[in-house]
Amino acid sequence: MATNTANGAQRESQIRAEALKNEANKLFAEKHYEAAIKQYTEAIEADPTVTAFYTNRALAYIRTESFGLALSDADKAIELNPSFAKAYYRRATANMSMLKFKEAQRDLKTVVKLNPRDPDATQKLDECSKIVRRIEFEKAIANDEVTKSPFDALGDIDAIVVELSYDGPHINDSGIDRDFVVKLMDHFKKEKKLHRKYAYKILKETTDLLRSYKSLVSVSVPENGRLTVCGDTHGQYYDLCHIFELNGLPSPTNAYLFNGDFVDRGSFSIEVIFTLLAWKLVHPDQFHLTRGNHETIDMNKMYGFEGECRAKFNVAAFNAFTELFNAIPIANVINDKIFVVHGGLPSQDNVTLDMIRQIDRFKQPAGNDLMTDLLWADPQPFMGRGRSKRGTGFQFGPDITEDFLKRNGLDLVIRSHEVKEAGYEVAHGGKCVTIFSAPNYCDAVGNLGAYIVITPDLKLKYEQFSAVPHPNIGPMKYSPLRGF
Missing domain, CATH: 3.60.21.10 (Metallo-dependent phosphatases)
Known part of the structure; x- marks a missing residue:
């Protein structure tokens, strides 16, 4: 009997979480990002086991330039489901925005590995790799000499x-x-x-x-x-x-x-x-x-x-x-x-x-x-x-x-x-x-x-x-x- 009660309560939480997520998605589509973040947060509190809740909130954080919080959500999503490509992509986007390109490059490689036929992922990896090579080249040719104005x-x-x-x-x-x-x-x-x-x-x-x-x-x-x-x-x-x-x-x-x-x-x-x-x-x-x-x-x-x-x-x-x-x-x-x-x-x-x-x-x-x-x-x-x-x-x-x-x-x-x-x-x-x-x-x-x-x-x-x-x-x- 206790098991049935617990299962019922859990199911109610899952239904409530899904409804909150749907409302958050609607707010996100209307560009009310702060309000969407609040709804995603309530959805996560109702059911903290759904990977997509974290990646959705991560994208809302990215829209508001809260890249550190987006990174944390992506980490949690990867912890819940290490095979969820979108979580690695969110983490790569957050790292790119914080100018951490090598970290982003690693995650994009994982995205390509998980979705080898995704042309967008391959393109993003190539673009990120070009940035990494450019930065390394600029560091290599930099010097400490005093230059003119x-x-x-x-x-x-x-x-x-x-x-x-x-x-x-x-x-x-x-x-x-x-x-x-x-x-x-x-x-x-x-x-x-x-x-x-x-x-x-x-x-x-x-x-x-x-x-x-x-x-x-x-x-x-x-x-x-x-x-x-x-x-x-x-x-x-x-x-x-x-x-x-x-x-x-x-x-x-x-x-x-x-x-x-x-x-x-x-x-x-x-x-x-x-x-x-x-x-x-x-x-x-x-x-x-x-x-x-x-x-x-x-x-x-x-x-x-x-x-x-x-x-x-x-x-x-x-x-x-x-x-x-x-x-x-x-x-x-x-x-x-x-x-x-x-x-x-x-x-x-x-x-x-x-x-x-x-x-x-x-x-x-x-x-x-x-x-x-x-x-x-x-x-x-x-x-x-x-x-x-x-x-x-x-x-x-x-x-x-x-x-x-x-x-x-x-x-x-x-x-x-x-x-x-x-x-x-x-x-x-x-x-x-x-x-x-x-x-x-x-x-x-x-x-x-x-x-x-x-x-x-x-x-x-x-x-x-x-x-x-x-x-x-x-x-x-x-x-x-x-x-x-």
Whole structure:
């Protein structure tokens, strides 16, 4: 009798789990990934023995860039069923996204072994193997010699001839002005290129300007005006233009702060970054930039910006961009009260704004330093610090936010770095705000974009917007990870 009761309860749990999974699949198809994750989690709690529940949740984690959690789910699925090819494929995808290519290669070999007639698996293995060989080649030819500035490789910029056939905007003798940028934006909308002479000139002048700043910049909301904080734009040029259409072009009274991750993933990163740099030159005191984790070499090589730069210009331009990205400040403080950073807060206690101000940022993040923390960290609802859901960096709780703000006389943290379905999220008792400005991220997520309008009295207004149409060029066009 007891056995029958137990079997009945187990069957009820299995039926409930299957229903939860079906609801989660529906939410996933509608691109409500966070809600789908919750339903998959309930399904797993009801019946933790079903391999597919873990691989389904792993894919939802991948969509939200929680690659570390996806990896854990794939591991559990493999533990339950070592012959389940999809679990190895999910683990390979998570490892690829975390730039762990040899680990991904091993799993893809297993997928091919389990499904030798699957042409997609064979293709993915070949693509991954090419990346592994490329990385090994680049390591082999690398050296520690001191090299000249990447700008030396661009040659004498002033001597470059602009052909008569070029029909784009020109920089006159007085330099870059508002009229030039407006024409440049329209030129880019028509899918036309900026002449390399002007591209190099913008790169050089902006790098020189950014080098003059500390790693933490004091920003002021214009009197009788406003400051708009935007999050990740990720190469979504037409959505960037839409922000300016909705909120107005930059001006002395309509200031902007773009909080990192300008490039990669979207296939119009060149157009995004040159538009932002040009506005920075026109309004240096009212247009601000923060470095994101995608303004780094490793990410650019894998998520598309290097390939796009080579396709639209050349490798010399990419190397110059690397130097420019190294010069972008790491954080900003608005009116001495609002801390703005791309990722999050430090992994150590007792960090002050002056310590951040003195960071030597003119390099790539080391992976275990204060700069890496600020570029990569994410908030969590739990107290203390925890393991990152991304597989890189760490997470910080509301107590960490409260302590950092109190120690530095601040009221609020604004950060970006994470896609949010509503375009923004207010956490940690209203003390930590995430803002994300790439709607329908990667043409796949279905999220809204958002930005924050801040007035001189430091009141915040959240503005949401939807994605707009763009030319028929999908995300990751220039990335070796395309298709994963």
